[in-house]
Amino acid sequence: MQIEQIILPEFPLLLAPMEDVSDPPFRSVCKANGADMMYTEFISSEGLIRDAIKSRRKLDIFEEERPVGIQIFGGDEEAMGMSAAIAATVNPDLVDINFGCPVKKVVTKGAGAGVLRDIPLMVRLTEAVVRNTKLPVTVKTRLGWDESSINIEEVAERLQDVGIKALAIHGRTRAQMYKGEADWTLIGRIKENPRIKIPIFGNGDINSPEKALEYKNRYGVDGIMIGRAAIGYPWIFNEIKHFLQTGEHLPLPTIQQRVEVIRHHLKRSLEWKGPVYGILEMRRHYTNYLKGFPNIKEFRSKLVQLNTYEEIDDILKQVLIRYDGFIAEKNLWSFAEGAPNCETAK
Template structure:
């Protein structure tokens, strides 16, 4: 069992990474169904919460069936971070998480996210402010360092533990790498090996298959894994990893019926949360990833993204069940044009 404060997780938990415009309640619902042990909201600006920005406030929506669930905040001002921690606590999540890893320019330029990796003393002060601002467990997500000349994660882990965080998730890239190249887990393993570190350490970066998940668990000794982009359009990755870890065998991939059932649930949850019109509109960006690998699927996608009512969409989805009955596509990770990756899928 892995514990974060009073939160009890399985012996090797799988976490869903917070991703801007992806890990909203509808997406979290289908990931929870498929075995996610701990989830987080999309990251929320501390300044946005304080000035009552509508989008920031909506990201505070959490539901009982999601638990345990954490709310992630980011910012570069101590007072604002403390105040936002207080605001977050009022909606009663299970924990508060701090984002010190988002590499996108609009966040870093404000001295937040991975921008704080340039100033470890500030990172410590911001963390202390959040710990003081809430009675909930506080956790942190970050990267190895700003660049390869400042790989300071070993110092960061110790100092953040000393000021009260109760778990640390580490993405195996620097800010300078953004999402390019391969994640380097060597330093993640060294953090876990450090006898001073008593809190759970979760590894993140490039986990896209059951065999890699188990290999990295055994090689680096982490307490659990955080998965981001590999879950987009493929929430089944969580159940597949758990099955492989337990049995050493691959779980049968989802059938077309299972895929369409998940699309329908994601869509209905989106409509329930955002209203029919906006829920249908926002679901359009998910179809391509759910349907990757199916032959000649573009014709269906082109129809789906133009439909405006649930019955129309359901009719097309049901036709796909007939068209692709028995076909199992290769596992393909969600892909994005360079520079347009989901923000902070760390």
């Protein structure tokens, strides 16, 4: 598959952009475990223009991540155009527009999923981005605002007409937030539309190789975007790839593999965020990586209190000894639990 100059596998697996999750350290872990393309956390167009430190920091990308896209959001045409031009200066592989985040503080600003109520505005915002960058422009969105205003079929055609090169669709409306089951029926219908020539990626509730294969065959999408199921379980990308190719499951990750990934993630976190924030912001991940191990709480409690790599590594060595030979069951998010997503947006 190809998105202009971006070469992807025949059926790519994409890491979804997740606020406060898909930063460079996490993306590095997912890339090492089979993710084919990734995106930054979403970035406010107005924040970029006013040089907000947090927004600017999200522009950091690294060669090992490629192909990688910078995702922006906003409700003002001029600001979106300017932010696309700013994003292009760090040389990403593409610019992605977020028309899907359902959180109130984003929607009330007329951005994210809030734009789903105004298709002409969505088209104008997209045109502004396309005009202001030579990079491929893609979009991630939802089925519509609510059940009575599902408009994704019109959206797909009109955004393609103004120049986007791929479309990722989350199979829920804004009103659903992240509750209930994602409906891929309309995603499949868009893929079947003879007018649609761009790649269509499906998103929502993919948490196992079996489900990935079922949805690939049933809905005919060009690839799958995976979000919450990769949190604490980056192995899901290679597991899906192996299952699609062979029909067989890879062995579940051992405690040695889990600790190896934790160390990788921690080292990248320290390199990117420094010795203080690199330690502090890694703490949120230990529970996810070690989920399913009996009586792990005593180790987890220590991991979130220590302040140096050496101290943390000593605890990880103890974990290796304690759980040698133990295989935890696969960490599947219960999607009703509200795992991290753009609702944590600042």
